Amino acid sequence: MYAIGINDAGHIVGNFQDSTTNHGFLASPIPEPKSLLLFGFGFGLATLAVIRRRKGAEVRGIRRPHE
Structure with a gap:
């Protein structure tokens, strides 16, 4: 799992890879x-x-x- 950056809305964006596919994620900092x-x-x-x-x-x- 890798965080790539922070978008204009202040959310953390990144991607991770499971056994078959790459997935993106969006996280809100708490x-x-x-x-x-x-x-x-x-x-x-x-x-x-x-x-x-x-x-x-x-x-x-x-x-x-x-x-």
Whole structure:
């Protein structure tokens, strides 16, 4: 089984040979669980930073411009 490349839609294309014939394949990449976990962790940290920044401004009596 050999991956040849990635098409314009982002799918992996390639070919493989069984005992009688060559076959082509098209595969959709799926993120690994570790990648999704890391993305979720980073998104959570960014959300906490925004919440903490807003609360800090309220404690110091600083009003945000759009309020």
